[in-house]
Every structure is written in C-alpha cells, then in structure tokens.
Amino acid sequence: MRSVALRAGALLALWASVIVAAVTLDAVLHTLGLIWVGFWLGPIGTALVVVSFVYSLRKRGWIEIGSPHRLLRLHEALALTGALAILVHGGVHFHALLPWLAVFAMMIAVASGLMGEFLLASARSRLTDRERELRESGLDATNIEKKLEADALMVRGMEIWRVVHLPIAVNFAVLAVLHIATAVVFW
C-alpha cells in the first residue's frame, strides 16, 4: 500500500515538475531576451509529441517495427519532453482562448498518461504479490491462474483507462491542430 502511495506521489510530482520547469525556463528566456526560442519550442514540442504516437500505431498493429515496451517508454519520454517544450512555448501569457484550451487539454492528457503508467505498474505489482501468496498457500498452477483472473480488477482498470485516455488525447490533438491552423492562417 505504501509503495502504491509513493508511486502515485512520484508521478504527481513529475507532472507538477513539468509545469515548474516550464515556468522557470520561460522566465530564463524572457530574462535573456530569447523569446524567439520559446516561439520555436512550439513546433519542436509538437513534433516530439507527434513522433511519440509511433507507440500508438505499433500497439494497434498499424506498424510492426520496434518492441511495444520500448516504444511505450519512448512515448512517455517524448510526450513529457514535448509537453514541456509546448508549455514554454505558451509561456505564462493569458491571451487567446484556443491555445490555452490546447495547453490545458495537453496537461490533462499528460496527467492521464501518468495515471495509465501508475495503473499499469500497480496492476503488475499487485498480480505479482497475489501470485506469490497463492503459490505459498499450496494451490496448483491451474487454480492459481483461475484465481488471478478473478482478481485482475486493476487490469480491468487499465482497460477502462484506455477507453478514457484516447478521447483525452484526441481532444488535445484537435485543439492543437486548430491552434496551428489559425496561427498559420492569421500569421
């Protein structure tokens, strides 16, 4: 239970640290008169997020290159780095609504992703513990499998999360595309 709380705390801290790092970087860029760097971090961050979706393509079988596990790690790393870059690009400026909705949606998507990471790790941990308990109680392999199947509540939690995470990501994608489109049209 303690390890679950610790893991949740660490992921929450990671999410918050992305915001803190973005505010700090933005302040540094303003101080150094390098606002233009923040501007270009938008396209760069977007590109990183787009590349991170290689994992989604692999998971759905649209492509067959790379190991899903490694691509998941890549997805997490690129999405987090891209989110940081996009946050710096947005800066602490409250102007047009659309880009801010996009930033807000992005941070929800990042939080959702971290929640997925938490659920996945917790499910693995719980199933491993349960399997050890059942083995120690003397149950044979067949009965252990039956019991584990019945106890796989957290795995089902992951299934529910997958259903939610994608629309959240789609919401961010739609807002980002609209922001980019309007920025290009009204350059």
Add this chain to the structure above:
Amino acid sequence: MRNLFVMIFLLAAYGALVVWIPEVTVSPGDVIEGHEKIANDCTECHSPFRGTPAAKCIACHELEAIGLATTAGVPVAAAEGEPPFHQALIEPACVRCHSDHRGAERPGASISFTHELVRNDVLSTCASCHGASTPKDDLHRQAGDDCGSCHGFEAWIPATFEHETLPAERQKACVSCHGASTPKDDLHRQAGDDCGSCHGFEAWTPATFEHERHFRFDRHHPASKCQSCHPSTLDQYTCYGCHEHSARGIAREHREEGITEFEDCVECHRSGDEHEAERLFRKRRGKTARQ
C-alpha cells in the same frame, strides 16, 4: 470508429467557436489604441496564409506621413531624439518592428528600430535625422557630419575615436578637448599641456613616465614625497630640501674629492647609492679625459 466520431464532434464544436468568436479564441490580445474599429475583422490586417503585408498597413498609414501626421491628417510633433525615419526605410516591413496585438511576442516584433532598415544614402547623413541632438562641443563641431567614423549604429557610446585623424597641431593640444577631465594633482598640473610625453592616444594608462631614468626611489627618497625634491615645479629639482644635504656641506665634500662641477646632482647621483655615484663620476671623468 467511436474515437473518430469524438474527433469530428470536437473539431466541429471548437471550429464553430473559432469562427463565432475569433477575438476570444484566436486573437492574441487587444489591438492597439486607434485600431478598435477593426479589432474584430482579422482580414483587415491579415492576409490568410500570407501574414500581415505592409500594403495593408500603408492603405491607412501613408508612408510619407508616418511620424509627421496622423491618419486623419493632424500634424504630430516629433519626439526629441526620435525623428521621422519611416520614409528612409529600405522597404516597408511594418511587422518587423510593430506588433499590433498587445501581448503578442512574435520574434522580431518588438518595436525596436535598427539602422539596418534604413537606406544607405540616408545612413551616411546622420544629421538628417539626428541633427537636433548632435553634440555642439569643440571636438564634435570639428568632426563634421561623419559621425560613423567614431560612433556605431547601436549606441552613441562606446565610440572609437582615432586621434590620428586629427591635424598634427590638434593632436598635441590635448586639453582643448580633455580640459575638463585632465587631472589637477600636483604632478599633472606641473606637467603642463604636453600629455603625450607620458600618455598615449589609446588609453590614459599605462603612462610611460619613467622617474628612474632620472632618479631611483628608495626608502630615504620615497616616491610619495614629490615636494622634498620638487618644491616648485616637477621639471626642476633640488637635493637641498632635505636636512641631510646642505649646500655648504655638499660643496665641501665634493671639493675634498676634487669635484668642482656638482650643481646637477643627478648626473652622478641616480639614487641614494654612493658607490653608484662614484662609478658614474669616474666614467664621466674618463670620458672627458679621452676627449
């Protein structure tokens, strides 16, 4: 399939908001004062996919009148140090300096004038824009209109004045330009106007005055007590300012040694070292004898 519907729905919903209230969803801030009437008509200034062409600005702001009169034709007084210059620009590129929406921080759009935008023929005539603010002191009056020979475009200082460009007689007349800043201490007051005998054109320090060429300081003859040896002017000295050296005593000591010419002490006494003085005296006497 469900996610595709979600995407289409969101795209339609957000798209409708963008079209319905662009000033809230897309505009990066309020337009500047005077542009309120066109605040909600993006295409008044923006050409889709082509940015904000200068032609759209010039349609209202006639280039010839910028800085001289408002769009309504009312004359405007040029602010001090900010003369009208838009007419001298290489090309009208308004958004390189101006950003209409407050808060929009586009790279290169921060109202920062740069001389790179000005035509070459105007660049060489600084006074045509800065005439009222050019300094009127003696040095600058003589420099004429060629400000660029010393000053850069970025800032008035630092300037890179080359003394060698002055006529020879002006090069020697340091105080005519630096009069106010010349040091007033005893040493410099007595040095007179010939600053160049110790100081160079590049910098005030290091200076090249070598007292040791005439007399080496030591603990009995410290550098800090100029007045002991130079009671009146620095180009004259006396050794009799010290109680140990009296005219009578010195005359007696030198005559005992057969030395009759001892008025210019430092000719032999380059320091407080007696032996050195003896060596120098013998050297002088030998040279005189050979002649």
